[in-house]
Amino acid sequence: MSINLSFDIGQKALRANQLGLTVTGQNIANVNNPSYSRQEVILTSVASPSKLSTSPGGGVDVISIQSTKNQFIDSRLRTETSTTGRLSAQQQALIPLETTFNDTGTGGINSALNTFFSSFRNLDINPASTSLRINVVESANALATAFNSTRNRLTDIQNQTDKLLQADVSNINSLLDKIAKLNIEIGDTESVNANNNELIDQRSDLLNQLSEYIDINITKNEDSSLTISLSDGRALVLNDKVFQLETTSTPPNGLTNITLNGQAAVIKNGRIKGLLDGIGQIGTKISDLDNLANTISNRVNTLHQNGLDLDGNAGTSFFVSSDGNVISAANLSVSSSIKGNPRLLAAAEAGKSSGDGTNARQIANLLTDNNSQVGSRTGSFSSIYSSFVAEVGQALKSTEDVLSTQQAILAQTNEQRNAFSGVSLDEETVNLLRYQRAFEAAARFLKVSDEITKTIIALGD
Amino acid sequence: MNFRVTNNTISDRLTRQINNARQKQAISQEQLATGKKINRPSDDPFGTAVVLDLRNTQTSLEQFTKVANLANTSLTDADSALNSYQNLLDRVNSLLTQGLSDTSTSEAKKIIAIELDSISQDILKIANTRSSERYIFGGTQQDQAPFDPNTSLANPNQSFSKLVQIEPNQPPVETEITASNIFSNTTKSIFNTLADASAALKGTGDPVIDKATLNTSLLELDGFIQQANSTITKIGKNLNQVQSALERLGQSSFSIEEQAQSIEAIDFAKVATQLVESGRALDAILSSSSTINKRSLIDFLG
Numbered sequence: 001m002s003i004n005l006s007f008d009i010g011q012k013a014l015r016a017n018q019l020g021l022t023v024t025g026q027n028i029a030n031v032n033n034p035s036y037s038r039q040e041v042i043l044t045s046v047a048s049p050s051k052l053s054t055s056p057g058g059g060v061d062v063i064s065i066q067s068t069k070n071q072f073i074d075s076r077l078r079t080e081t082s083t084t085g086r087l088s089a090q091q092q093a094l095i096p097l098e099t100t101f102n103d104t105g106t107g108g109i110n111s112a113l114n115t116f117f118s119s120f121r122n123l124d125i126n127p128a129s130t131s132l133r134i135n136v137v138e139s140a141n142a143l144a145t146a147f148n149s150t151r152n153r154l155t156d157i158q159n160q161t162d163k164l165l166q167a168d169v170s171n172i173n174s175l176l177d178k179i180a181k182l183n184i185e186i187g188d189t190e191s192v193n194a195n196n197n198e199l200i201d202q203r204s205d206l207l208n209q210l211s212e213y214i215d216i217n218i219t220k221n222e223d224s225s226l227t228i229s230l231s232d233g234r235a236l237v238l239n240d241k242v243f244q245l246e247t248t249s250t251p252p253n254g255l256t257n258i259t260l261n262g263q264a265a266v267i268k269n270g271r272i273k274g275l276l277d278g279i280g281q282i283g284t285k286i287s288d289l290d291n292l293a294n295t296i297s298n299r300v301n302t303l304h305q306n307g308l309d310l311d312g313n314a315g316t317s318f319f320v321s322s323d324g325n326v327i328s329a330a331n332l333s334v335s336s337s338i339k340g341n342p343r344l345l346a347a348a349e350a351g352k353s354s355g356d357g358t359n360a361r362q363i364a365n366l367l368t369d370n371n372s373q374v375g376s377r378t379g380s381f382s383s384i385y386s387s388f389v390a391e392v393g394q395a396l397k398s399t400e401d402v403l404s405t406q407q408a409i410l411a412q413t414n415e416q417r418n419a420f421s422g423v424s425l426d427e428e429t430v431n432l433l434r435y436q437r438a439f440e441a442a443a444r445f446l447k448v449s450d451e452i453t454k455t456i457i458a459l460g461d
Numbered sequence: 462m463n464f465r466v467t468n469n470t471i472s473d474r475l476t477r478q479i480n481n482a483r484q485k486q487a488i489s490q491e492q493l494a495t496g497k498k499i500n501r502p503s504d505d506p507f508g509t510a511v512v513l514d515l516r517n518t519q520t521s522l523e524q525f526t527k528v529a530n531l532a533n534t535s536l537t538d539a540d541s542a543l544n545s546y547q548n549l550l551d552r553v554n555s556l557l558t559q560g561l562s563d564t565s566t567s568e569a570k571k572i573i574a575i576e577l578d579s580i581s582q583d584i585l586k587i588a589n590t591r592s593s594e595r596y597i598f599g600g601t602q603q604d605q606a607p608f609d610p611n612t613s614l615a616n617p618n619q620s621f622s623k624l625v626q627i628e629p630n631q632p633p634v635e636t637e638i639t640a641s642n643i644f645s646n647t648t649k650s651i652f653n654t655l656a657d658a659s660a661a662l663k664g665t666g667d668p669v670i671d672k673a674t675l676n677t678s679l680l681e682l683d684g685f686i687q688q689a690n691s692t693i694t695k696i697g698k699n700l701n702q703v704q705s706a707l708e709r710l711g712q713s714s715f716s717i718e719e720q721a722q723s724i725e726a727i728d729f730a731k732v733a734t735q736l737v738e739s740g741r742a743l744d745a746i747l748s749s750s751s752t753i754n755k756r757s758l759i760d761f762l763g
Contacts, residue, residue, distance in 0.1 A: 031468050031469075032468075032469070034469060098501055098502055098503055101502060102501050102502060103513075110513065114517060114520045114521070117521075118520070118521070118524045121521075121524050121525070121626075122527070124528065124625050124626060125528050125531050125625050125636070126531075126595060126603065127601075127603075128603050128604045129594075348601070353601045353602050353619060353620055353621065354601070354604075355599065355600065355601035355603040355604065355620070355623065356601040356621065356623070357623070357624075357625065358624070358633075361625070361626050361633065364626075365626070367521070368521065368629065368630075382513075382517040383514055385513075386509075386510040386514050386517070387510060389502050389509055389510060389513060390502065390507060390510035391506070392502055392503075392506075393501070393503040393504070393505075393506035393509050394502075394506035394507075396502070396503040397503040397504075397506055411474075414473060415464075415470050415473070415474070416464075418465075418467045418470045418473070419464035419465045419466070419467065419470065420465075422467030422468070422469045422470060423467055423468065424465060424466070424467040425468050425757055425759065426757065426758040427465075429757075429758040429759050429762060433762065
């Protein structure tokens with residue numbers, strides 16, 4: 001056995017264990033970094049340099065510093081992150097929608113509907129009363145305002161959600177840029193066989209962030225760069241190239257359309273999908289309200305035109321459109337001539353004298369008449385409106401129910417990732433001790449080797 | 462559970478558990494504060510719609526109750542006015558009978574005629590009775606006097622009995638009977654009859670014709686008395702209808718409130734217990750967390 005070999009073994013042992021201590025330090029430093037993967041020093045014993053059967057091995061070598069990653073768990077984590085992102089974005093869009101329809105007090109459409117039709121019921125008993133007529137006009141105004149302002153609020157919510165969507169798209173684009181840059185850096189380190197665990201961790205963190213926004217397909221290339229594509233296969237990142245998502249506003253309501261290379265981007269999951277779904281659901285409620293306002297105005301107008309006003313003249317249109325378009329929740333308003341002269345209210349039935357309230361009674365009964373057609377629904381105005389409220393509530397409830405299950409799934413997947421890749425301080429403390437003791441022992445071995453060498457040299461004195 | 466428990470696992474789980482417990486606590490607290498299970502549509506979408514429908518029905522019943530109370534007032538007013546009318550007609554009957562008697566002197570007949578004239582004015586006042594700015598016998602012409610206060614001539618504008626709906630999905634009830642159906646028949650009004658009788662009593666010069674006129678007037682009066690009686694019966698019937706409708710409205714209003722309560726009201730004892738339980742759970746999580754986080758190998762190895 002050559003003395004030199006002993007020094008060699010000792011030196012390698014010192015180096016390996018010191019590296020072990022450093023990696024332990026790195027692990028401890030990143031204990032609270034959720035995207036960090038625990039690293040391990042992979043050691044191997046060095047084969048004997050000589051062919052003799054009595055010669056010992058050549059010590060220890062460090063093969064690599066390995067990051068404990070599990071591709072399967074990581075990809076599942078990204079899918080669950082996408083789904084959670086979609087549901088929570090949808091919830092975010094639906095909560096203000098529900099608040100708008102949480103209409104149990106006064107001031108909302110529901111109470112305005114009741115007050116409006118009640119005012120005609122009051123008019124039935126005393127159709128000639130000016131104060132009751134003024135009351136009808138005022139409650140009709142309140143109904144029109146309730147429709148106008150509720151619809152405005154819905155459009156506001158829709159636009160705000162659309163702004164979130166645009167912000168998210170620009171976040172996606174900046175993530176894509178960062179991933180492409182990391183692709184290059186990782187490729188460079190790979191070619192010189194350098195340690196790139198941290199870069200890969202960073203990229204994997206960016207991928208997790210990206211999958212919160214959209215569903216992505218990831219393919220690994222030979223140079224360890226990743227190709228990222230949409231679910232329809234079109235690439236977002238190809239090596240160092242980035243294809244950014246674009247937003248264009250589409251008429252008539254100016255809502256955002258997301259495109260990739262001029263064609264509509266196919267997005268099936270993630271926050272973007274959730275926001276798009278939410279915007280769609282808000283849109284449905286807007287057109288529901290428009291239909292309701294339209295049917296109410298049509299039915300009231302038809303009856304009103306059949307009746308006679310206080311001066312025996314035929315009734316005119318009670319509700320009109322304030323902007324000349326088809327009557328909707330946005331433009332519903334009371335005819336200005338009736339507003340100016342409540343005598344024009346046609347409370348009497350044709351052929352009867354002005355004090356008759358038959359027509360007012362028929363209008364009052366419209367509220368609970370079950371034959372009103374609103375869009376595809378048939379029922380009374382009040383039951384149709386309460387079905388809107390129930391639908392909005394149901395949409396949010398089912399989103400929240402699925403979301404809470406999904407959050408549990410995501411938490412579990414995260415726990416699984418933590419169990420595999422996370423840092424445990426207890427383990428690292430043990431590692432500290434292990435490497436410290438090994439380092440001390442290696443130093444001791446060197447000292448012994450040194451003493452032996454001294455003894456041999458002293459033999460010559 | 463057989464896996465590595467890392468520091469992140471423990472802290473993530475702890476955050477989640479505290480969140481869940483706090484959420485449960487907040488839900489129970491909100492329910493106790495409002496007394497309702499349904500505080501927003503998503504708490505119970507179907508229940509929300511049912512409660513909303515019930516409350517709307519409730520509002521419409523309250524509205525009908527208001528209308529029915531007004532109808533009740535109109536009918537009661539008309540009833541008492543017609544009772545006075547009936548008494549006056551009875552008095553006219555005995556006066557006419559007196560006037561017809563051969564023992565009455567022409568002086569006595571003139572006194573009777575003066576009383577008839579004054580009764581005619583009283584009836585005119587009854588026919589033109591007003592209640593809260595409306596003529597109660599105006600029918601569908603509530604802003605016009607049924608008979609001209611000076612000439613006793615009937616209002617030339619045609620008027621119909623006023624119908625008002627006082628219950629959901631029920632035909633309207635006649636709440637105001639037009640004066641023409643009470644004080645007039647197809648040919649003349651009570652005022653015409655009284656004027657004729659009064660003129661005959663005062664004497665037109667021909668006692669035979671006067672007597673014949675008085676006889677005719679007595680016959681016509683009989684007709685008016687019957688008309689008044691049947692109107693009073695009709696009003697009584699309508700009053701009954703309105704009053705039983707009011708009773709029904711009150712009852713259904715009560716049962717609707719009960720139904721709505723059964724859907725949206727909380728069981729206070731149950732929710733209060735839940736609040737205490739979720740508080741206990743939170744305490745347990747918080748105290749156990751301090752125990753878990755205190756223990757680390759670092760503390761034992763110098």
